[in-house]
Amino acid sequence: MAMYVFKDSARKVKLLAKDAFKEDKGVRFYCPNPTCDAHMHICSRSGSSTFYFSAQIKGHGHIENCPHYASNNFDPIKYNETEFDFNKALLALTEKSKPQTKKLDPGEHEQGPVVPKPPRTIRQIYDMCIAYDCTDTYNGIVIGTMLLYDGSAYMYSNADDVIGWRVIEAKRDKPNFYDSVKKEIYLVAPIGRQKYKFLLRFDDEAQYKAMQKEIYANKDNKIIVAGEWNFSEKQNKLSTTVLSKKQTKIIK
Numbered sequence: 001m002a003m004y005v006f007k008d009s010a011r012k013v014k015l016l017a018k019d020a021f022k023e024d025k026g027v028r029f030y031c032p033n034p035t036c037d038a039h040m041h042i043c044s045r046s047g048s049s050t051f052y053f054s055a056q057i058k059g060h061g062h063i064e065n066c067p068h069y070a071s072n073n074f075d076p077i078k079y080n081e082t083e084f085d086f087n088k089a090l091l092a093l094t095e096k097s098k099p100q101t102k103k104l105d106p107g108e109h110e111q112g113p114v115v116p117k118p119p120r121t122i123r124q125i126y127d128m129c130i131a132y133d134c135t136d137t138y139n140g141i142v143i144g145t146m147l148l149y150d151g152s153a154y155m156y157s158n159a160d161d162v163i164g165w166r167v168i169e170a171k172r173d174k175p176n177f178y179d180s181v182k183k184e185i186y187l188v189a190p191i192g193r194q195k196y197k198f199l200l201r202f203d204d205e206a207q208y209k210a211m212q213k214e215i216y217a218n219k220d221n222k223i224i225v226a227g228e229w230n231f232s233e234k235q236n237k238l239s240t241t242v243l244s245k246k247q248t249k250i251i252k
């Protein structure tokens with residue numbers, strides 16, 4: 001699903017889901033991806049005032065690999081927006097995984113309806129950002145300030161603007177995306193414009209090796225990384241230390 005669409009095939013007139021209540025449910029809207037001809041329609045659930053857009057007509061779905069098809073995973077109803085704290089969520093991703101403790105069967109002790117949690121995994125946060133227009137907000141936070149990708153690239157005039165907690169949508173740098181001696185991984189983002197260079201450091205060798213292998217096996221895929229970025233003028237790179245595998249994800 002998507003939290004925004006365009007009213008016209010030229011993708012000039014944007015419509016956000018939160019402004020869509022007046023619109024006719026029978027009207028066909030356009031997928032934010034200009035190369036995708038999916039027929040988008042307003043949807044809502046009974047008992048909910050939250051609207052979203054979805055391509056539900058057979059034969060008029062998204063093209064393969066359309067990012068708005070991938071964002072099907074994000075369902076606003078399933079998450080608690082008012083409790084979402086972006087910096088806190090990213091900080092939690094850098095925490096080392098705790099040893100598994102035995103979980104209680106959720107059906108056994110829950111009383112009443114399940115209270116939704118805010119998006120917390122890197123995939124949930126990324127899917128949430130992709131579902132909304134980059135100028136839109138989630139719990140008051142501008143989407144484009146959380147995710148650096150081609151859509152939000154214009155909001156970052158130089159590398160200093162990227163400093164801080166952010167999720168980046170990146171690709172491997174070429175020709176070399178790693179240095180086995182330094183245990184570093186090199187990425188570029190956003191994918192289309194490749195404006196900034198990124199350096200990932202690791203404090204754990206096994207984690208470096210695992211990520212290097214995973215990128216090697218998925219050379220053409222997107223890599224999303226959550227971290228607190230610093231900028232080194234000398235290296236002309238934004239860098240962060242990957243402390244947990246929860247901070248990175250290959251998007252297939």
Ligand SMILES: [Zn+2]
Pocket residue numbers: 031032033036037038061062063066067068069
């Ligand atoms: Zn699409």
